[in-house]
Amino acid sequence: MDTYGLIGFPLKHSFSAMFFTEKFKKENIDAEYLNVEIGDIQQIRDVILTHRHLKGLNVTIPYKEQVIPYLDELSPEAKKIGAVNVIKIDRNPNDKRTYYLKGYNTDYVGFKKSIEPLINSDIHKKALVLGTGGASKAVVQALIDLGIDWKYVSRTAGENKYTYNELTPEIINSYQIIINASPVGTFPKVNECPDIPYQYLTRNHLLYDLVYNPAETVFLKKGKDKGATIKNGEEMLHLQAEAAWKIWTA
Structure with a gap:
């Protein structure tokens, strides 16, 4: 039986195992999908050696960038983005302990295809990206390719960034897309939300949350209460x- 899995920490919030387990059952695929929590990215070697039939991994927080030095090759989009969420494992058929790892980024495809139908080109010209981790890099590349100007929002100051306490009514008004690419609001901390001035949101805003558990985060609810489009x-x-x-x- 082929094995696939997810590495990250923590993994309580992840639906990937449920998604693939249902897919395998529905399509009669002889495979299993495992959630593998690791406290250090160096443990990826142990994961691959322990699970000799492992053919692929998903990568989630906090390892989408940290995993890159452990890979043998990056796909062009992963190299461009600087983050990996999918690894293909090719093993030597004569020695399962010998393997070749190639990293990919499918977050880019997923985000771009899902947000594109919601964008009104007359209104949605600029975006704020909350968070600067691995997922945000795929978001930023998709925004660039969609022709949308963007800036990060972070707790720390830096180039092409606002800090949360710098978000004025004028900034919120001029950035009509706001994307939560941070884990804030994820189960079990469902009562938390990014610290932005929600009172300045309007029906012209589009709020997109990469979080999917819960289905409606506090971030999205606050946007909906102001008439914004949410996803x-x-x-x-x-x-x-x-x-x-x-x-x-x-």
Whole structure:
């Protein structure tokens, strides 16, 4: 039986195992999907050696960038983005302990395809990206390719960034897309939300949350209360997962 899995920490919030387990059952695929929590990215070697039938991995917080030095090759989009969420494992058929790891980024595809239908080109010209981790890098690349100007929002100052306490009414008014690419609001901390001035949101705003558990985060609810268009990350999850499956089985 082929094995696939997810590495990250923590993994209580992840739906990937449920998604792939249901897919395998529905399509009569003889495979299993495991959640593997690791406290240090160096443990990826142990994971691959322990699970000799492992053919592919998804990568989530906090390892999308940290995993890169452990890979033998990056796909062009992963190299461009600087983050990996899918790994294909090719093993030596004569020695399962010898393997070749190639990293990909399907977050880019999932995010771009899921947000594109919601964008009104007359209104949605600039975006704020909350968070600067690995997922945000795929978001930023998609925004660039969609022709949308962007800036990060972070707790620390830096180039092409606002800090949260710098967000004025004028900034919120001029950035009509706001994307939560941080884990804030994820189960079990469902009562938390990014610290932005929600009172300045309008019906022209589009709020997108990469979080999908819960389905409606506090971030999205506050946007909906102001009449904004909202979307969570569930469709992005499905799209990136199907893209990962194509990579693993190519």
